[in-house]
Amino acid sequence: AQSVTQLDSQVPVFEEAPVELRCNYSSSVSVYLFWYVQYPNQGLQLLLKYLSGSTLVESINGFEAEFNKSQTSFHLRKPSVHISDTAEYFCAVSHSGSARQLTFGSGTQLTVLP
Amino acid sequence: GAVVSQHPSRVICKSGTSVKIECRSLDFQATTMFWYRQFPKQSLMLMATSNEGSKATYEQGVEKDKFLINHASLTLSTLTVTSAHPEDSSFYICSARDRGGRTTEAFFGQGTRLTVV
Numbered sequence: 102a103q104s105v106t107q108l109d110s111q112v113p114v115f116e117e118a119p120v121e122l123r124c125n126y127s128s129s130v131s132v133y134l135f136w137y138v139q140y141p142n143q144g145l146q147l148l149l150k151y152l153s154g155s156t157l158v159e160s161i162n163g164f165e166a167e168f169n170k171s172q173t174s175f176h177l178r179k180p181s182v183h184i185s186d187t188a189e190y191f192c193a194v195s196h197s198g199s200a201r202q203l204t205f206g207s208g209t210q211l212t213v214l215p
Numbered sequence: 216g217a218v219v220s221q222h223p224s225r226v227i228c229k230s231g232t233s234v235k236i237e238c239r240s241l242d243f244q245a246t247t248m249f250w251y252r253q254f255p256k257q258s259l260m261l262m263a264t265s266n267e268g269s270k271a272t273y274e275q276g277v278e279k280d281k282f283l284i285n286h287a288s289l290t291l292s293t294l295t296v297t298s299a300h301p302e303d304s305s306f307y308i309c310s311a312r313d314r315g316g317r318t319t320e321a322f323f324g325q326g327t328r329l330t331v332v
Contacts, residue, residue, distance in 0.1 A: 110256075137323075142306075142326065144324050145259075150320065191259070202264065205259045206258060207257065210256075
C-alpha cells in the first residue's frame with residue numbers, strides 16, 4: 102500500500118515570492134510521482150512528473166520538483182509566483198509496476214496575494 | 216496532450232432521480248478509466264476502476280448498485296448515480312489512461328458538479 106502526505110493544507114504567499122509545497126510519500130515498492138493542479142470547478146491538470154532518471158523535474162510554467170528517495174519526498178517549488186498560480190495542488194503517487202491507480206494527497210491550496 | 220471530456224459539467228437533480236455522467240477520451244483509446252469523488256476542500260477519492268468490456272472494480276465502501284458504471288467502448292465510460300440523495304452531492308471526476316503506451320500518465324476530465332435537492 103502507498104500513501105501521500107501533504108503537510109500544508111493552505112499556503113498564502115505574496116506575488117513574486119518563492120514557494121514550496123511539501124509532499125511526502127510512503128511505499129514499499131518503486132513509485133512514480135506526480136503533481137497536479139486544479140483550478141476552481143475544474144478537473145486536474147498534470148503539472149509535472151517523476152518516472153526515472155534525473156531527480157529534478159520541471160514544468161513549462163516555472164515549477165520544479167525534486168525526488169528525494171532517502172527522504173521519500175517530492176516537494177514542489179517555484180522561485181517567483183504569480184497571481185495566476187492560485188489553485189489547489191495535489192501530489193500523487195502510483196505503483197511503477199502497474200502504473201494504474203493514483204493515490205492522492207489531501208491537497209494544498211496555494212493563494213498568491215497581490 | 217490527450218483530451219478527456221466529461222459531461223455534464225454541472226447538474227442539479229431532485230432527490231430520488233438518477234443522473235448519468237459521461238466520460239469520453241477524445242483522441243486516444245482507454246481500456247481503463249477511473250472515477251473519483253471529491254468533497255469540498257478534500258482530496259480525490261477513488262470510487263471505481265472501469266474496464267472496457269468487463270465489470271467495474273469498486274473500492275471498499277462504494278455501493279456498486281448505487282453508482283453504476285458502464286464502459287461499453289474504448290472511448291466512453293458512464294457513471295450513473297441511481298436514486299440520488301443530497302448526500303450524493305459532490306464533484307465527480309473521471310480519468311483515463313492512454314492504451315497506446317503513455318501508461319504512466321492519467322488524463323482527467325473537467326469534472327461534474329452534482330447537486331441533489
